[in-house]
Amino acid sequence: MKVNKEVRQLSRQLLRASFTDGQLDGGRVTSLVKSLIEKKPRNYIGVLDAYKRLLRLEVEKRSATIESATELNAEASAKIVDNLKRKYGPDLATEFVVNPALLGGMRIRVGSDVWDSSVRNRLQRLQEQL
Amino acid sequence: MSTILEDIETQIAGLKTSTSKSNVGVVRDTGDGVARIEGLSDVMLNEMIEFSSGVVGLALNLEETEVGAIILGDTTRVMEGDEARTTGKLLSVPVGKALLGRVVNTIGEPLDGKGPIKAEASYPLEKIAPGVIKRRSVNQPVQTGIMAIDAMVPIGRGQRELIIGDRATGKSTIAIDAIISQARLNKAGEEGRLKDFRPLYCIYVAIGQKNSNVARALAVLDANGAMPYTTIVSAPASDTAANQYLAPFAGAAMGEWFMDNGMDALIVYDDLSKHAVAYRQVSLVLKRPSGREAYPGDVFYLHSRLLERSARVTEEAGGGSVTALPIIETQAGDVSAYIPTNVISITDGQIYLETDLFYQGVRPAISVGLSVSRVGSAAQIKAIKQVAGKIKLDLAQFRELAAFAQFGSDLDAGTKARLDRGQRIVELFKQTQYNPIPVEEQAAVLWAMQNGYLDSVPVEKIKAFQVKLQDHLRTRKEGILNSIVTKKAIDKELETELAAALDEFKSTFQ
Numbered sequence: 131m132k133v134n135k136e137v138r139q140l141s142r143q144l145l146r147a148s149f150t151d152g153q154l155d156g157g158r159v160t161s162l163v164k165s166l167i168e169k170k171p172r173n174y175i176g177v178l179d180a181y182k183r184l185l186r187l188e189v190e191k192r193s194a195t196i197e198s199a200t201e202l203n204a205e206a207s208a209k210i211v212d213n214l215k216r217k218y219g220p221d222l223a224t225e226f227v228v229n230p231a232l233l234g235g236m237r238i239r240v241g242s243d244v245w246d247s248s249v250r251n252r253l254q255r256l257q258e259q260l
Numbered sequence: 261m262s263t264i265l266e267d268i269e270t271q272i273a274g275l276k277t278s279t280s281k282s283n284v285g286v287v288r289d290t291g292d293g294v295a296r297i298e299g300l301s302d303v304m305l306n307e308m309i310e311f312s313s314g315v316v317g318l319a320l321n322l323e324e325t326e327v328g329a330i331i332l333g334d335t336t337r338v339m340e341g342d343e344a345r346t347t348g349k350l351l352s353v354p355v356g357k358a359l360l361g362r363v364v365n366t367i368g369e370p371l372d373g374k375g376p377i378k379a380e381a382s383y384p385l386e387k388i389a390p391g392v393i394k395r396r397s398v399n400q401p402v403q404t405g406i407m408a409i410d411a412m413v414p415i416g417r418g419q420r421e422l423i424i425g426d427r428a429t430g431k432s433t434i435a436i437d438a439i440i441s442q443a444r445l446n447k448a449g450e451e452g453r454l455k456d457f458r459p460l461y462c463i464y465v466a467i468g469q470k471n472s473n474v475a476r477a478l479a480v481l482d483a484n485g486a487m488p489y490t491t492i493v494s495a496p497a498s499d500t501a502a503n504q505y506l507a508p509f510a511g512a513a514m515g516e517w518f519m520d521n522g523m524d525a526l527i528v529y530d531d532l533s534k535h536a537v538a539y540r541q542v543s544l545v546l547k548r549p550s551g552r553e554a555y556p557g558d559v560f561y562l563h564s565r566l567l568e569r570s571a572r573v574t575e576e577a578g579g580g581s582v583t584a585l586p587i588i589e590t591q592a593g594d595v596s597a598y599i600p601t602n603v604i605s606i607t608d609g610q611i612y613l614e615t616d617l618f619y620q621g622v623r624p625a626i627s628v629g630l631s632v633s634r635v636g637s638a639a640q641i642k643a644i645k646q647v648a649g650k651i652k653l654d655l656a657q658f659r660e661l662a663a664f665a666q667f668g669s670d671l672d673a674g675t676k677a678r679l680d681r682g683q684r685i686v687e688l689f690k691q692t693q694y695n696p697i698p699v700e701e702q703a704a705v706l707w708a709m710q711n712g713y714l715d716s717v718p719v720e721k722i723k724a725f726q727v728k729l730q731d732h733l734r735t736r737k738e739g740i741l742n743s744i745v746t747k748k749a750i751d752k753e754l755e756t757e758l759a760a761a762l763d764e765f766k767s768t769f770q
Binding site for chain 2 (some may be wrong): 132161183184187190239241242243244247251253256259260
């Protein structure tokens with residue numbers, strides 16, 4: 131998709147305006163989108179698309195996906211969430227997923243960081259080393 | 261067997277405890293050998309990344325929200341939504357003597373079906389060239405075995421000499437001749453026939469060429485016994501632009517291993533015009549801004565950082581060297597096009613080949629006026645310096661006079677002598693391909709020419725005279741040739757011996 135310079139700049143400005151105290155503010159996002167749709171500046175659909183993408187990336191940065199081979203008990207999940215929030219800040223959103231393909235262990239993804247202690251990953255690494 | 265088991269056990273023990281941390285991204289779109297990846301927040305420039313299918317890529321564009329990477333290997337196996345992770349490694353190739361005699365691709369995988377390569381080390385493709393302190397001036401010759409080059413535009417070890425000319429003027433042939441010549445010298449050196457000889461290993465990098473051309477070069481090198489000292493890095497026209505762009509850097513890395521280990525290497529980049537075109541393609545699909553002739557702004561830096569890696573290093577740094585012979589193809593003799601001027605300004609001289617000369621039968625078609633070597637006679641042995649000092653001037657005067665001589669028939673004796681001498685030099689410098697002449701024979705023939713032994717021989721018989729003279733010296737006067745090799749100069753004693761040998765030969769020649 132070709133994004134022109136104007137669209138890129140405007141969407142970046144919108145993103146910058148969507149924060150209060152360094153945290154994404156849902157209310158501001160909604161009001162920004164609303165006012166943009168009302169005013170209908172040039173290329174506003176493109177701007178909204180680009181803004182949506184930037185927001186998605188921003189949300190991804192602040193959300194953790196915890197994959198495990200079997201369902202985790204409440205105590206373990208609370209401990210994991212607690213640890214992650216201490217590392218990445220209290221606004222981290224967490225999501226638990228059960229993925230039997232991991233065979234065992236856990237795989238945690240926060241933004242583009244991945245901690246992998248799954249059996250599948252260990253087997254893969256062993257295969258590479260041999 | 262038990263050691264292998266122990267090895268595996270320690271590796272398994274290492275895996276048990278560790279949780280691996282990696283940085284990942286998701287492929288958003290892919291095409292033309294390029295993938296755009298979202299995420300990968302910690303990726304470094306030129307870092308190798310691995311896609312979930314096992315294919316590797318190279319991160320070339322780091323942007324605000326995404327990363328542009330070229331895909332090395334099978335591009336069809338990378339799909340939208342695939343995960344890509346950083347590896348923390350730079351792209352590197354196997355290096356070492358195990359590569360000699362082999363044909364490999366850009367990432368050092370064998371293409372010749374002779375089994376896997378057991379390399380002793382691997383070097384990163386991109387490496388900073390040796391600095392000022394590590395370098396020393398060029399003072400040892402690379403004997404190309406081509407008389408016109410060794411006499412007039414000598415190449416030294418550590419030099420970068422450009423071979424430039426139109427299509428089909430014999431550019432690659434000169435490079436292959438030089439490789440064959442090195443192989444013969446290396447063989448003689450191994451047999452102990454040369455004193456203080458340092459072998460010169462060759463790397464031929466074929467970029468964007470037809471596979472048939474590479475096969476032909478391989479066959480020629482093989483037939484002339486040069487392959488045991490040569491590596492061919494092949495990124496043919498059918499290879500991806502990314503591989504073609506990286507191939508010369510792979511060749512340079514292989515050459516640097518020899519330099520770092522105190523040995524000498526010669527790298528032929530055949531050719532850098534196609535390399536620039538491949539880089540232009542990569543840059544355009546990565547959406548980098550284009551400049552003149554649609555080349556990206558850093559195409560000069562691309563070639564300068566590649567050629568800057570050829571060097572002669574000091575004894576403390578091992579005393580090795582990397583010599584580069586880049587090749588550039590011009591369009592209709594236009595040396596002022598973008599890439600030719602760039603590379604001319606980077607190299608330490610050029611050998612310019614002319615189509616007109618080629619069709620006149622002057623082969624190799626080296627244009628004397630436009631060919632220079634900025635290293636000059638520092639890269640010649642004394643014997644050649646003694647006999648070749650004046651040749652360039654003689655030939656330049658001859659070319660000037662030859663234009664006039666077409667009109668008038670009345671020439672004074674001085675002009676006529678100069679014309680005759682010039683014609684004979686031109687004849688002497690004609691040479692069949694894949695037939696390098698040893699330096700001692702070059703010195704003897706040029707000495708004969710300088711001392712007037714050829715003046716009485718008709719121009720059309722010069723070539724026959726030269727061939728028979730070389731034969732005569734090789735078979736009957738081996739002592740003279742050997743003493744040129746050992747003394748590396750022509751002294752009074754040698755001069756009398758040479759004069760005697762030539763008198764004897766001339767009396768039998770008809």
